[in-house]
Amino acid sequence: xxxxxxxxxxxxxxxxxxxxxxxxxxxxxxxxxxxxxxxxxxxxxxxxxxxxxxxxxxxxxxxxxxxxxxxxxxxxxxxxxxxxxxxxxxxxxxxxxxxxxxxxxxxxxxxxxxxxxxxxxxxxxxxxxxxxxxxxxxxxxxxxxxxxxxxxxxxxxxxxxxxxxxxxxxxxxxxxxxxxxxxxxxxxxxxxxxxxxxxxxxxxxxxxxxxxxx
Amino acid sequence: xxxxxxxxxxxxxxxxxxxxxxxxxxxxxxxxxxxxxxxxxxxxxxxxxxxxxxxxxxxxxxxxxxxxxxxxxxxxxxxxxxxxxxxxxxxxxxxxxxxxxxxxxxxxxxxxxxxxxxxxxxxxxxxxxxxxxxxxxxxxxxxxxxxxxxxxxxxxxxxxxxxxxxxxxxxxxxxxxxxxxxxxxxxxxxxxxxxxxxxxxxxxxxxxxxx
Numbered sequence: 001x002x003x004x005x006x007x008x009x010x011x012x013x014x015x016x017x018x019x020x021x022x023x024x025x026x027x028x029x030x031x032x033x034x035x036x037x038x039x040x041x042x043x044x045x046x047x048x049x050x051x052x053x054x055x056x057x058x059x060x061x062x063x064x065x066x067x068x069x070x071x072x073x074x075x076x077x078x079x080x081x082x083x084x085x086x087x088x089x090x091x092x093x094x095x096x097x098x099x100x101x102x103x104x105x106x107x108x109x110x111x112x113x114x115x116x117x118x119x120x121x122x123x124x125x126x127x128x129x130x131x132x133x134x135x136x137x138x139x140x141x142x143x144x145x146x147x148x149x150x151x152x153x154x155x156x157x158x159x160x161x162x163x164x165x166x167x168x169x170x171x172x173x174x175x176x177x178x179x180x181x182x183x184x185x186x187x188x189x190x191x192x193x194x195x196x197x198x199x200x201x202x203x204x205x206x207x208x209x210x211x212x213x214x
Numbered sequence: 215x216x217x218x219x220x221x222x223x224x225x226x227x228x229x230x231x232x233x234x235x236x237x238x239x240x241x242x243x244x245x246x247x248x249x250x251x252x253x254x255x256x257x258x259x260x261x262x263x264x265x266x267x268x269x270x271x272x273x274x275x276x277x278x279x280x281x282x283x284x285x286x287x288x289x290x291x292x293x294x295x296x297x298x299x300x301x302x303x304x305x306x307x308x309x310x311x312x313x314x315x316x317x318x319x320x321x322x323x324x325x326x327x328x329x330x331x332x333x334x335x336x337x338x339x340x341x342x343x344x345x346x347x348x349x350x351x352x353x354x355x356x357x358x359x360x361x362x363x364x365x366x367x368x369x370x371x372x373x374x375x376x377x378x379x380x381x382x383x384x385x386x387x388x389x390x391x392x393x394x395x396x397x398x399x400x401x402x403x404x405x406x407x408x409x410x411x412x413x414x415x416x417x418x419x420x421x422x423x424x425x
Contacts, residue, residue, distance in 0.1 A: 021412070023224040026217055041415070096372045105393070106368070106388075176380070
């Protein structure tokens, strides 16, 4: 087999895209707005441009941060049994493991997975995309920030937490009556906003603007 | 999208090394990505050792997670300690078969399925394999996507322990299995993240492309 690398000039390499999942090599062509270019052999989404995506992602990321403040401060759930009642916030749930020696490390992990990582990712995305949306050069360390945000993606577990709440409530419901606080609905909304935020980001366009902008 | 040859070729076959973080390609031999700063490796055979290491500790942590209680429940003066499976069985006996299934799938079927799947994928890339690359890649996608969901049970324990603290009427506290189970999930997630799925496609799935 001839070596096609010889046919591709070095400065043309930034017009190539390799599927991060299966290494298939393509000439990067922007698909029409709203359409997605996927890898032909493993179907990973490679490029998915949207008009005005930066502004939308920033708006959604800000929503994540505001909702998270509400979801952690307002009452989340309360139970009543025979005159005894107890309420728990999201933070209480995360800190349920604190009083138990080794268990405390689990509390740190749970706080990270359901509160810190989603907020940190939203903050990093605002830091990275803010200047781009305004048409300015990226801020210092924007590439590093975006890389960290992407690396943290699997560790953001808000959506898993809300399903855990549903399971926990069915367990409690035959033991006690349950009241939903405002934070419950905020957290449920938060999950939807996080999914929309991650869906609206086109990684290829963002990396490309970070590349040319600094 | 337009492929870069007569048929689909990999960046490696073309003499290029691709960044797994930002998809930029560079001439073979370059060590860090000039766009996002990630370390570049065309194929990382050392990654298989990390996969096996994380997988092993994941399996080791899963054993006590099933032997020790996940929840310590006290209602009035009776105390009970439930392991993962015992808790699910109790839910099923109380009529909550749907929820019992969620717990069993998330805490038993998915973790064990993941151990087998990751082990199989790590073995499969090192030798010629019958299963086509597209099928193995789909398996990898499923493992990566679904693995995080095993955390459900840890969150359930967290919520129950925080919520059900009703003086002497009833209380629920986490058992030691909660932490080993969480660690098992985290370690298997790290195993899946360490795996480099590009190796599945080398030589059209006909074994390793070592040089």
